Amino acid sequence: MTAISVHRTDSAGADFFETAVASGAEYVEIDVRRTGDGEIVVRHDPHVNGTVLAEASYAEVCAAAGHRVPRVSEAMEGIAGRIRGHLDLKEEGIELDVAELGLRILGPGNFVVTSREPASIKLISRxxxxxxxxxxxxxxxxxxxxxxxxxxxxxxxxxxxDWVAINHRLARLGVLRQCAREGIPAMVWTVNTERLMRRFLADPAVAVLITDRPDEAVRLRDGR
Incomplete structure (x- = not known):
């Protein structure tokens, strides 16, 4: 059965993780960056209202955001034992810290780490x-x-x-099929239309479907 991962954006509200848990999905995405003073936080973009995370303190980032930006460790603690983590690294240099947090808080087998950078994946794998x-x-x-x-x-x-995470457009251009022939399970992102949900949910090569509409994806998958 294809698992569902709830996609997160910086516009998601404070109750995002509770909503993700309630959706019936198996994974929730946690975007990961580091502030200038070393705090590992949940943030997709490298800046907030003109403040660059890598150059600012955690307090300055929260002030720029106008709310308390969650630390990744806090997000993990909030979902541990309730839903698996999809930890999406948005920059290099945080790989081992994030992997070790995941092992300690979520536990082996309860999260997947994604990155665009082969060097980041290689560092964790080694x-x-x-x-x-x-x-x-x-x-x-x-x-x-x-x-x-x-x-x-x-x-x-x-x-x-271990896996590949493919943009849905690229997946439809034969890349999903390439990976399937090599026995590499795929995560496909970000799938929001019913037509594409049905297509990818029916494909045994898709291990995880990433979506902004987890309730709809779970309903279609489970036949409700």
């Missing part, structure tokens, strides 16, 4: 082989490395990723 990892592919065509995403098998083998 130091914590018990941690499940997925290399994320699907850059915009204007971004560095975009063309390599159409043939990701060498990168996946080289970094030791």
């Amino acid at each position: 130091n914590h082989p018990e941690v499940r990892t997925a290399l994320s592919i699907g850059r915009g065509l204007w971004e560095r490395g975009a063309l390599r995403d159409f043939s990701p098998l060498a990168a996946l083998r080289g970094c030791g990723a």
